Amino acid sequence: xxxxxxxxxxxxxxxxxxxxxxxxxxxxxxxxxxxxxxxxxxxxxxxxxxxxxxxxxxxxxxxxxxxxxxxxxxxxxxxxxxxxxxxxxxxxxxxxxxxxxxxxxxxxxxxxxxxxxxxxxxxxxxxxxxxxxxxxxxxxxxxxxxxxxxxxxxxxxxxxxxxxxxxxxxxxxxxxxxxxxxxxxxxxxxxxxxxxxxxxxxxxxxxxxxxxxxxxxxxxxxxxxxxxxxxxxxxxxxxxxxxxxxxxxxxxxxxxxxxxxxxxxxxxxxxxxxxxxxxxxxxxxxxxxxxxxxxxxxxxxxxxxxxxxxxxxxxxxxxxxxxxxxxxxxxxxxxxxxxxxxxxxxxxxxxxxxxxxxxxxxxxxxxxxxxxxxxxxx
Amino acid sequence: xxxxxxxxxxxxxxxxxxxxxxxxxxxxxxxxxxxxxxxxxxxxxxxxxxxxxxxxxxxxxxxxxxxxxxxxxxxxxxxxxxxxxxxxxxxxxxxxxxxxxxxxxxxxxxxxxxxxxxxxxxxxxxxxxxxxxxxxxxxxxxxxxxxxxxxxxxxxxxxxxxxxxxxxxxxxxxxxxxxxxxxxxxxxxxxxxxxxxxxxxxxxxxxxxxxxxxxxxxxxxxxxxxxxxxxxxxxxxxxxxxxxxxxxxxxxxxxxxxxxxxxxxxxxx
Numbered sequence: 001x002x003x004x005x006x007x008x009x010x011x012x013x014x015x016x017x018x019x020x021x022x023x024x025x026x027x028x029x030x031x032x033x034x035x036x037x038x039x040x041x042x043x044x045x046x047x048x049x050x051x052x053x054x055x056x057x058x059x060x061x062x063x064x065x066x067x068x069x070x071x072x073x074x075x076x077x078x079x080x081x082x083x084x085x086x087x088x089x090x091x092x093x094x095x096x097x098x099x100x101x102x103x104x105x106x107x108x109x110x111x112x113x114x115x116x117x118x119x120x121x122x123x124x125x126x127x128x129x130x131x132x133x134x135x136x137x138x139x140x141x142x143x144x145x146x147x148x149x150x151x152x153x154x155x156x157x158x159x160x161x162x163x164x165x166x167x168x169x170x171x172x173x174x175x176x177x178x179x180x181x182x183x184x185x186x187x188x189x190x191x192x193x194x195x196x197x198x199x200x201x202x203x204x205x206x207x208x209x210x211x212x213x214x215x216x217x218x219x220x221x222x223x224x225x226x227x228x229x230x231x232x233x234x235x236x237x238x239x240x241x242x243x244x245x246x247x248x249x250x251x252x253x254x255x256x257x258x259x260x261x262x263x264x265x266x267x268x269x270x271x272x273x274x275x276x277x278x279x280x281x282x283x284x285x286x287x288x289x290x291x292x293x294x295x296x297x298x299x300x301x302x303x304x305x306x307x308x309x310x311x312x313x314x315x316x317x318x319x320x321x322x323x324x325x326x327x328x329x330x331x332x333x334x335x336x337x338x339x340x341x342x343x344x345x346x347x348x349x350x351x352x353x354x355x356x357x358x359x360x361x362x363x364x365x366x367x368x369x370x371x372x373x374x375x376x377x378x
Numbered sequence: 379x380x381x382x383x384x385x386x387x388x389x390x391x392x393x394x395x396x397x398x399x400x401x402x403x404x405x406x407x408x409x410x411x412x413x414x415x416x417x418x419x420x421x422x423x424x425x426x427x428x429x430x431x432x433x434x435x436x437x438x439x440x441x442x443x444x445x446x447x448x449x450x451x452x453x454x455x456x457x458x459x460x461x462x463x464x465x466x467x468x469x470x471x472x473x474x475x476x477x478x479x480x481x482x483x484x485x486x487x488x489x490x491x492x493x494x495x496x497x498x499x500x501x502x503x504x505x506x507x508x509x510x511x512x513x514x515x516x517x518x519x520x521x522x523x524x525x526x527x528x529x530x531x532x533x534x535x536x537x538x539x540x541x542x543x544x545x546x547x548x549x550x551x552x553x554x555x556x557x558x559x560x561x562x563x564x565x566x567x568x569x570x571x572x573x574x575x576x577x578x579x580x581x582x583x584x585x586x587x588x589x590x591x592x593x594x595x596x597x598x599x600x601x602x603x604x605x606x607x608x609x610x611x612x613x614x615x616x617x618x619x620x621x622x623x624x625x626x627x628x629x630x631x632x633x634x635x636x637x638x639x640x641x642x643x644x645x646x647x
Contacts, residue, residue: 242494244484247473251481254470261468263453263482321472371472 036315036323039366040330043313043359047337055345063209063219065344073336074229075284077329079303080310081232082280084328085240087311089273090253090320091140091147095132096281096307098158100300103129103285105162108175108295118178119187126282132158133278137271147274155304163297179293191228191283192290194221225287229329232280237325249273254321309356310335313363317371334359382441383408383576384429384460384545389438391424398424401438402602404595406545411567411577413587415616416597422580425597426547429578430462431455459544465553467534471523475515478522479504479537507540508533511569513562528559532566539570546570547578552586564590588613 051060059065079096086093106125110116116124136154140147166173182188197220203209204217211217240246251259252266260266281300289295310331316323335356342352384406391399399421406412416422427433431449439446442458449455452462469478480500487496501518508515513532522530531551538546548567552560567590570577581587587594594611596603596619603619618627 238494242497244486244493244495247477247481247484247495250473250477251470254472258466258468258470259481261464317472321470 036370037327037330038315039363039370040314040327040334043363044330044334044337047334047341051337051341051345055341058344058346060341060344063217065340067219067223069336069340070226070333071223071336072340073333074223074226075288076303076306076310076335077229077332078225078232078284078287079277079280079307080314080328080332081229081236081325082277083304083307084311084314084316084323084325085236085249086273086277087308087316087318088240088253088320088323089249089270090256091270091273092151092308093136093274093277094148094151094304095136095154095158096277097300097303097305098155098162099129099132099278099281100285100288100303101295101297102132102158102162103282104289104295104299105166105175105297107286107289108178109165109169111181112175112177113169118182118185122187122191122286125286126279129278129282130275133275134271136278137274140274141267141270159297166295166297173297174294175296176294178289178295182290182293188290189224191224191286194223195227197221223287223291225284225291228283228287229332232283233325233329240325245269250321252320306335306356309360309363312367313359315363315367315370317367318364322371331363382406383443385441385444386429387439387441389428389435389440391428391433392436397600399428399435400600402597404602404605406576406578407593408544408576409571409574410592411571411579411590413591413594414578414580414597415582415584415587415594417582419599420597421600422582422597423549424600426462426549426578426580429455429460429547431460459542460547461538461541461543461545462547462549463531463534463538463551464549467530469522469530469534472521474519474521475508475525475533476500476504476518478533479507479540483541503540507536511536511539511566513566526559528555528562531555531559531563535563535566535570539573539575543575545576545578547580549580550582551579552581552583560586584613584617588616 060069079100083093083096103125106128107118107121110121110124111118132154136147136151139145140150143150163173166175179192182192200209200217200219200221204211204215209217209219240249248259248264248266248269251262251264252269256266285295285300288299311323311328312318313331313334314324314327314329316328338355339352342349342355382405384404386402386404389399389402389404390397402421402425404412414422414425424433428435431452431454434448440448447458449458455462468481470481473481476497480495485496485500485503486493487499488494505515505518511532513529513536522533525533535546535548535551551563551567555563564586567577567579571590571592579587579591588608592608593605594608594616595605596616598619606616
């Protein structure tokens with residue numbers, strides 16, 4: 001038999017060769033497919049195209065229309081960021097929605113009935129929410145019970161508290177008049193005001209933006225809720241991807257036993273994440289109370305599920321250890337655009353829930369495929 | 379200064395009325411692979427957990443470089459440079475090679491609130507740490523989940539070496555691995571020895587242990603059958619001393635019997 005160097009056996013398996021024969025040229029598409037954000041970003045693009053086609057001329061993409069759906073997205077986005085970090089850390093919080101109602105009431109009652117200056121009420125609400133977040137986290141890590149059950153308990157406890165306390169102190173479930181009390185308060189402006197007023201005024205002055213007859217622009221600024229959304233997304237994303245603590249979150253969610261064995265303080269990570277979700281819920285509550293000028297006991301109803309849906313659409317795995325804040329934000333954006341798009345295009349709004357359920361199902365199945373790609377040896 | 383980095387003197391461990399370990403003597407030397415052999419239930423797991431600081435010895439003493447010590451926790455053992463790689467490896471499949479390598483011991487840059495995980499340097503260190511023991515990673519950002527069992531084992535070993543292990547305890551590193559992967563892991567063990575580390579290799583597979591080991595300690599039902607230098611024993615003798623030895627012999631003769639009867643049948647047919 002003659003030994004010939006055929007092209008098949010010559011290169012490749014020579015040891016010490018610079019290129020590894022096991023490295024397969026991975027197409028850019030394949031690489032993209034293993035990013036958690038991919039699903040929600042492409043979903044958002046599809047949703048935009050759809051509504052540009054069917055509702056492009058309805059005012060949905062006019063300045064006030066844009067402001068409309070971006071505010072809705074931001075409201076969900078803020079709590080989705082908290083839920084996303086927590087889910088990556090391997091836990092759930094079903095009490096987010098109730099926390100929104102509770103924190104809002106804790107801002108309104110002291111301000112309106114105990115004559116506290118509003119900034120103290122806001123700090124009070126944050127302190128209370130953080131300590132409740134701590135309590136939930138502490139119970140979860142100490143008892144080892146599923147956070148699903150523990151936070152479900154708090155869903156009811158907090159909602160019950162909110163209604164009971166509101167009735168006890170004020171004899172009503174909606175506490176209004178906060179806007180007047182917030183007048184001129186620095187901390188209140190951080191949650192309830194708008195920024196960029198000069199920019200929009202200038203845009204109106206030079207005729208780039210529609211204005212009312214008296215010269216004030218239709219959109220007079222960017223609401224703080226949107227600013228908070230961007231700020232929190234930026235900070236959370238940076239912490240998750242670029243810091244030591246972010247690595248601990250991934251490790252804790254991915255395999256908390258392994259993480260503990262190499263010295264990651266998994267209990268502290270989890271408790272702090274529960275506190276962060278409570279913080280996010282309170283940010284949203286403060287924005288709502290100061291924007292509407294009132295707190296309502298039923299505010300935030302079912303928001304915990306919407307947040308979880310946004311997070312899952314954003315590519316996070318329900319089992320933890322994988323996900324993206326950017327993805328969750330796009331999940332929230334899809335939510336806001338569809339919810340408002342259905343309204344603008346005149347479709348019966350009952351269809352929104354059908355869409356939501358369908359979207360969730362598709363996202364979960366899609367994520368399952370992604371997880372297999374990432375975790376299984378090829 | 380003692381010759382041995384780690385020495386066990388008449389160490390026993392009891393769980394209630396159960397004697398898990400009785401009077402174990404063992405000496406571990408730097409630059410040597412010390413193989414701990416024993417069948418299931420021989421007390422291997424209890425012994426490594428005692429070495430790693432998970433269990434405290436009920437009797438006897440531990441010497442590190444000649445000085446008696448008591449470990450209060452696994453962390454304590456780690457501070458003395460005794461690192462254990464358990465079978466579950468303490469790796470997170472969804473995370474990248476680098477993130478796993480530095481898990482819990484992240485290197486950072488920057489100051490104050492802007493301190494961040496130094497990804498670039500971490501990637502380089504992880505890749506180099508693995509290259510040092512002969513493992514080439516395709517991409518340090520790839521998820522561990524895509525690596526083979528052998529590669530994961532090697533990564534866990536490389537991590538322990540990088541973070542300053544003097545004594546490396548490997549719990550069944552070749553269990554559930556294919557032939558080629560076993561060879562890769564054993565090569566890494568040899569590399570670790572060449573770097574001057576002491577390796578304690580736990581296994582019940584003599585064929586994996588014999589090629590790399592310098593010393594053997596055999597355990598049977600909580601007792602030590604003694605420590606042997608490789609030069610003094612053959613593979614067959616080691617195999618025989620293990621609890622499985624006799625049964626293996628019996629099995630072999632039974633198989634031979636089968637083969638003979640098969641021959642007879644085919645001859646008569």
